[in-house]
Amino acid sequence: MRQVLLLNATYEPLTTLPLRRAVCLVLREKAEIVHQDLSGAVLHSATMAMEVPSVIRLRRYVRIPFRTRVPLTRAALMRRDNFRCVYCGRRAETIDHVHPRSRGGQHVWENCVASCTTCNHRKADRLLSELGWTLNVTPAVPRGAHWRLIGLVNDGDPQWAAYVREPAA
Template identity: 55%
Template sequence: MTATLSQPVTGVSHSALVLNATYEPLCVVPVRRAAVLLLSDKAETVTIGDGFLRSARHTIPVPSVVRLNRYVKVARRRNVSLTRRAVFARDGWRCVYCEGPAETIDHVMPRSRGGAHIWENVVASCARCNHKKNDRTLTELGWRLKVPPAAPKNPLWCVLGHRTPDPRWAVWLTAA
């Protein structure tokens, strides 16, 4: 099926939340992947989104939440992947030093001084603070972090990653 969105809606996510047969959140997939699950009878629509998907033979409402018809046992990842976008999301898209808009990531203990590229050593930073800090430690500058950086602990990070959840998913994500 080659599907197209008949009514593209600006500001609305074109992703769908996938629930296990037990209504446990599993992952987020593109709307087209959710449509394939629906059309192959592997899932059912739980919550409808905005618009319709149309093909030569089918017209279905855009799914926002789908539930798999069969239970899928999933091995949970213990660690959340460290990506630039995930660091920005964890730090609220703000510079941890001056609270301005974040543009870069910074290693609290510079890598040139043995700092590792791990959650506990990476923070979001504005370009000005990152340039000012350069290759120095916070102690050398007299700076302090309000909150020490850490890996995200919320299990929803494994489902959503750095995505901002669609408000229609709230009932399923709060139960997780």
């Protein structure tokens, strides 16, 4: 489904939302269109026509509470590991716990990695030392406000680049 970038009243990026929700916010006059879709697509109803938005801005400022730690979600974990299996480098489809939960491992950033199905099944509930495997990169908690906007830099609309800047690693 088509995604639209939502900006706060101060032009700071908040999140992405489905096109349908973005159009509803614009029609209710809770948001305004900042950029239209590059394709020039238009939505029609019985009484009006509206250009498809790419970026919208809220008319009123919304305060976002400060979070000291990024929440662990599947999307965020896959983004952190670049959708690649940390064991073999192929495309990742699953999440693996480096120290298995059945052996007391926690479901935290430092213990979770992206994994392909094959490696995940091969590892099962064993430790890396038992298999002779090693991790090239130590799993860590991602930092920065850009993690609210998972996937925007690579998958987003080119018009979003002016509002979304991912810090250099």
